[in-house]
Amino acid sequence: MPAETVLFFVFGGLAVLGALNLVLQRHPIHSALSLILVMAALAALYLLLGAEFIAAIQVIVYAGAIMVLFVFVIMLLNAGEEERTSMSRAARYVGLPVAGLLLAEVGYLLYRAWPEGAVVEADKFLGRTGPIGRLLFTDFALPFELTSVLILIAVLGAVVLAKKEL
Amino acid sequence: MTDWIARHPDLVFAVVKIVLCLFLLLTAVAYLTWFERKLIAHIQSRWGPHRVGPHGLLQPLADGLKNLFKEDIIPAGVTSRFVYLLAPFLAVSLSLLAVAVIPFGPEPVEILGARTGLHIADINIGLLFVLAVTSLGVYAVALAGWSSNSKYSLLGGLRSTAQMVSYEIALTLSVIGVLLLAGTLSLREIVEAQAGHWSGVVPRWFIFPQFVAFLCFFISGVAETNRAPFDLPEAETELVAGFHTEYSSMKFAMFFMAEYAHMIVTSLVASLLFFGGWLSPFPATEFWSITRYLPVVLAAALGGVLLVDVLRQRTGWHRLIMAAVGLGLLAVAGLLATQETLLALAQGPFWLLGKTAVFLFVFVWTRATLPRFRYDQLMAFGWKFLVPLAVLNIVVTSFLVAWRAG
Numbered sequence: 001m002p003a004e005t006v007l008f009f010v011f012g013g014l015a016v017l018g019a020l021n022l023v024l025q026r027h028p029i030h031s032a033l034s035l036i037l038v039m040a041a042l043a044a045l046y047l048l049l050g051a052e053f054i055a056a057i058q059v060i061v062y063a064g065a066i067m068v069l070f071v072f073v074i075m076l077l078n079a080g081e082e083e084r085t086s087m088s089r090a091a092r093y094v095g096l097p098v099a100g101l102l103l104a105e106v107g108y109l110l111y112r113a114w115p116e117g118a119v120v121e122a123d124k125f126l127g128r129t130g131p132i133g134r135l136l137f138t139d140f141a142l143p144f145e146l147t148s149v150l151i152l153i154a155v156l157g158a159v160v161l162a163k164k165e166l
Numbered sequence: 167m168t169d170w171i172a173r174h175p176d177l178v179f180a181v182v183k184i185v186l187c188l189f190l191l192l193t194a195v196a197y198l199t200w201f202e203r204k205l206i207a208h209i210q211s212r213w214g215p216h217r218v219g220p221h222g223l224l225q226p227l228a229d230g231l232k233n234l235f236k237e238d239i240i241p242a243g244v245t246s247r248f249v250y251l252l253a254p255f256l257a258v259s260l261s262l263l264a265v266a267v268i269p270f271g272p273e274p275v276e277i278l279g280a281r282t283g284l285h286i287a288d289i290n291i292g293l294l295f296v297l298a299v300t301s302l303g304v305y306a307v308a309l310a311g312w313s314s315n316s317k318y319s320l321l322g323g324l325r326s327t328a329q330m331v332s333y334e335i336a337l338t339l340s341v342i343g344v345l346l347l348a349g350t351l352s353l354r355e356i357v358e359a360q361a362g363h364w365s366g367v368v369p370r371w372f373i374f375p376q377f378v379a380f381l382c383f384f385i386s387g388v389a390e391t392n393r394a395p396f397d398l399p400e401a402e403t404e405l406v407a408g409f410h411t412e413y414s415s416m417k418f419a420m421f422f423m424a425e426y427a428h429m430i431v432t433s434l435v436a437s438l439l440f441f442g443g444w445l446s447p448f449p450a451t452e453f454w455s456i457t458r459y460l461p462v463v464l465a466a467a468l469g470g471v472l473l474v475d476v477l478r479q480r481t482g483w484h485r486l487i488m489a490a491v492g493l494g495l496l497a498v499a500g501l502l503a504t505q506e507t508l509l510a511l512a513q514g515p516f517w518l519l520g521k522t523a524v525f526l527f528v529f530v531w532t533r534a535t536l537p538r539f540r541y542d543q544l545m546a547f548g549w550k551f552l553v554p555l556a557v558l559n560i561v562v563t564s565f566l567v568a569w570r571a572g
Contacts, residue, residue: 029245029246029309029312030246030249033249036305052290052291053291056291056295057294059298059301059302060301064301064304065331068304068308068331071308071309071327072308072328072331074312075308075312075324129351
């Protein structure tokens with residue numbers, strides 16, 4: 001097995017394990033740490049594809065900024081362990097099968113809708129920093145700007161809500 | 167075995183360079199504590215450490231041994247044992263990790279018949295890597311403060327997280343001006359973009375066109391390392407020691423190692439981005455080529471001073487240590503003077519480390535000089551002064567770059 005494949009399975013497995021741990025942990029901080037692990041593993045996967053810029057941005061934005069705020073808020077509120085209730089009967093008999101069905105459906109649709117040659121091979125990704133920036137300011141200028149306006153509105157909303165409390 | 171090594175020279179070089187870099191960095195961290203104590207002492211008209219070894223030179227070793235053999239206490243009330251133990255390891259490993267992408271000299275040099283670069287890894291997003299690693303450093307402080315389950319630790323951790331998140335923005339924004347001028351994220355190419363001289367005298371370092379960015383970068387860098395005058399997370403008059411109050415023994419020392427390693431990395435990046443990294447400040451003309459021998463002169467002079475100092479030492483083994491270090495430096499000087507290849511190899515690291523040493527001096531100097539910020543002053547300074555200044559710098563620089571490009 002080539003080294004890329006081994007590394008793919010290592011980091012892919014790490015991401016899946018982190019995601020499982022995120023759901024199963026009872027303490028919010030442990031869940032947040034698992035989520036950081038997932039993001040770091042995803043960054044490593046991007047790196048394997050050769051998308052260095054996206055990998056670095058993934059770490060800086062998600063692990064370095066957003067998750068810091070998560071941890072900060074959990075610390076600030078001093079959130080304790082969650083209570084675990086025994087699963088309700090409806091969830092056991094209806095919820096689990098429905099969830100499984102949904103998963104199978106999404107998997108099947110993805111499998112069907114997969115265009116030929118849409119898979120990026122290891123280290124073949126050509127989106128270095130320059131081309132990504134150019135795309136963002138030409139082909140994707142409108143969605144890019146709209147996203148930033150959306151974030152700005154969210155920030156303004158937060159400020160307005162906070163002002164009311166003061 | 168030798169066959170295998172011959173077939174994988176890159177791998178062998180990588181391992182050797184990693185070991186060498188870590189060893190040098192950890193030694194530098196240890197002696198930075200000595201340097202800081204000594205310098206602050208002299209600024210305050212004291213002697214500083216002077217008992218263990220000549221001029222207290224063995225003090226870092228004594229401190230290290232003391233911390234290793236102290237009782238390691240884990241408080242009974244820790245919120246989460248795993249997180250409590252994880253935090254100091256995160257702190258050290260993240261601050262050491264950044265050195266992996268620092269280039270210490272120009273591209274490939276020949277060592278023992280094989281070609282390699284004076285860096286561990288040369289990735290084309292080196293600067294982003296440094297920013298990403300330092301941005302993760304927040305977790306160590308936040309988690310240490312939270313998991314200790316103590317009021318002082320928690321308040322210190324909260325303060326520190328807020329401070330690091332705020333100043334990270336100013337830090338990242340201030341770097342963009344340099345990126346606009348260099349047009350690349352690779353640390354090596356950023357340094358190469360600073361080669362040459364204006365009118366043959368002034369080096370083309372980014373400090374001149376990007377002076378404002380440098381001020382923002384360095385101030386935020388000091389704030390990111392949680393050092394004076396931004397050391398509110400460990401303000402001892404208010405918080406005992408802040409986030410590491412409940413840590414003892416080596417785990418306590420690890421937070422200190424992380425802080426000093428972070429200082430070194432910030433100084434290295436500042437020299438790379440704004441002061442031409444490994445480039446010599448002198449023009450590359452025949453007249454100035456004599457400055458190649460500066461490392462020789464410096465090593466010889468320092469060795470000579472130390473040998474004279476032998477006479478001032480009272481105890482026999484202090485004399486022995488000083489004589490050994492002095493003779494060693496003289497030997498290095500002799501080796502560099504006679505071996506042309508070694509001298510050429512030493513140029514890059516000499517200038518980069520020299521510039522770094524100046525920044526480290528400034529770090530200690532500010533700690534000895536400036537009083538601590540008040541918390542609201544700190545936040546106002548970061549958000550209302552540094553961030554707008556960095557944004558203004560980006561706007562002006564982009565206009566100038568666009569105007570020059572026509």
